[in-house]
Each structure stands twice: as C-alpha cells, then as structure tokens.
Amino acid sequence: MTTGEPTPGLRERTRRAVHREIAEAGMALFLDQGFEETTVDQIAEAAGISRRSFFRYFATKEDVVLGDMIERGHRIGAALAARPSGEEPWAAVRAALMALREEASGGPEEELRIGRMLHGTPSLRARSLEKHLAWQEVLVPELARRLREAHGLDGVSADHRAAAIIATALTCIDVATDTWLRVDGAVPLEDLWDEAVAAVRA
Incomplete structure (x- = not known):
C-alpha cells in the first residue's frame, strides 16, 4: 500500500x-x-x-536547532486534521500537540539540556517564538474549519475563536516549558501544559 x-x-x-x-x-x-x-x-x-x-x-x-520548526507545525496541522470531527476543540489541539511530542528522541536529560539551551539563548528564544507564529498560520485555518463544521459558526466567528485557542495553546506551551525547566523535569511537561490551560479556561 x-x-x-x-x-x-x-x-x-x-x-x-x-x-x-x-x-x-x-x-x-x-x-x-x-x-x-x-x-x-x-x-x-x-x-x-x-x-x-x-x-x-x-x-x-x-x-x-530550529530549522525543522515549520515542518513540525505542518505535522501538528496534519494531526489536528486527523482528529475525530466531533472532538472538543481543546481536546483535539492537545492530541495534535502530544502527537508531535511523542516523536521526540533522546532521554529526559537530553530533553532538559536542549530545553535549557533554547530558553537560555536569546537568539534561539526569539526565533522559536517567531516560528510559533508560523504554526498559527497552519493551525488556525484547520481549527476554524472544524469549528464551522461542528458548531455552524460563521467564518469570522470561527476564525476568531480558532485564533484565540491556538495562540493560548502555544503560550501555554511556553509557560509550561519554563516551569518544567525550573523544576528540572520533575513534573511531566504535558501535565504542566494541562494545568496552564485549565488556569486560563477557569
């Protein structure tokens, strides 16, 4: 096949x-x-x-270090598109992001070292944030499509809500990563992301 x-x-x-x-x-x-x-x-x-x-x-x-960030964004977009059509938006976004995380190679210590380098080097931090904006360009249209189909939203409303969800999800990644590094990986990154998202949705 x-x-x-x-x-x-x-x-x-x-x-x-x-x-x-x-x-x-x-x-x-x-x-x-x-x-x-x-x-x-x-x-x-x-x-x-x-x-x-x-x-x-x-x-x-x-x-x-960051050359494949755009490609990662497209892989997240593909994972989001593959989620069940009726799935709650935040659940679909989480599953798409976790699919990318499961691709990570290397052990926890290597992940921490790479994370410290990314967040401790100003030029890398700036480029990483810049490429997250490129992720939004990939993810927002796909999430907006799902919102239109599942909830019957008009184009403007679907785009607005999708942009808010994706921007928040990516910001929560940065916040969770900061905390994850601060606690030396003692708490799983995905748990910290869940906690950050729960805080803004409360």
Missing part, C-alpha cells in the same frame, strides 16, 4: 542525509560546549564539510 506521496529521489535522499548529519554534529557541539560558544566553522569541521557547504543547508546557526 502506498501513501500517495512521491518517493524522494536519490539526490533528495542524499541531501536529507547530509542535512541530518550536520544537524546532529551541531547539536552535539551545542550541548557539549554551549550554543554561543560553538562556531559555524566548528560544526562544518565536525560534519566533514566546508563552511560554504554548511550554508547550502542552513541559513544560520540557529537553523541547526
């Missing part, structure tokens, strides 16, 4: 493999010696490529 999606050609598979190798080399250096202390030249050397080749795959050093 096929998915209907074209199989990437050899050139594209090679490009993806090199992209992944550079990202892995960069992340290893970032976690070992710090994001700001790591240079593009060091990443290129660790990946066995030239500085010029690095910039064929990544526009900035920040993109080594």
Whole structure:
C-alpha cells in the first residue's frame, strides 16, 4: 500500500542525509560546549564539510536547532486534521500537540539540556517564538474549519475563536516549558501544559 506521496529521489535522499548529519554534529557541539560558544566553522569541521557547504543547508546557526520548526507545525496541522470531527476543540489541539511530542528522541536529560539551551539563548528564544507564529498560520485555518463544521459558526466567528485557542495553546506551551525547566523535569511537561490551560479556561 502506498501513501500517495512521491518517493524522494536519490539526490533528495542524499541531501536529507547530509542535512541530518550536520544537524546532529551541531547539536552535539551545542550541548557539549554551549550554543554561543560553538562556531559555524566548528560544526562544518565536525560534519566533514566546508563552511560554504554548511550554508547550502542552513541559513544560520540557529537553523541547526530550529530549522525543522515549520515542518513540525505542518505535522501538528496534519494531526489536528486527523482528529475525530466531533472532538472538543481543546481536546483535539492537545492530541495534535502530544502527537508531535511523542516523536521526540533522546532521554529526559537530553530533553532538559536542549530545553535549557533554547530558553537560555536569546537568539534561539526569539526565533522559536517567531516560528510559533508560523504554526498559527497552519493551525488556525484547520481549527476554524472544524469549528464551522461542528458548531455552524460563521467564518469570522470561527476564525476568531480558532485564533484565540491556538495562540493560548502555544503560550501555554511556553509557560509550561519554563516551569518544567525550573523544576528540572520533575513534573511531566504535558501535565504542566494541562494545568496552564485549565488556569486560563477557569
């Protein structure tokens, strides 16, 4: 059985493999010696490529960490679209976000180290928030469609409510992550998100 999606050609598979190798080399250096202390030249050397080749795959050093954020947003959107049509909006959004979280690789300690790097580096924090705005552009239309179909809302009302829910959900991710880092992961991130959402919905 096929998915209907074209199989990437050899050139594209090679490009993806090199992209992944550079990202892995960069992340290893970032976690070992710090994001700001790591240079593009060091990443290129660790990946066995030239500085010029690095910039064929990544526009900035920040993109080594956050380069797939837009793709993640589309995966969340696909997960949201796949949720049952009558599911309550907040439940559907939560399930879509958790589907992405289940993709996370590495153990709890590595997740904490990456989280501390993201939230402790101003340039990474800014880029992360910027790309969350791009997530809204993907998620709001899908949630608005669900609200129109399930509740018979007009376009303006559905868009307004969907935008409010998605913006709040993403803000709750940031708040939950801050707390999760502060308690060194002692409380599961998803529980902290649930608590944050419950607080704003109370």
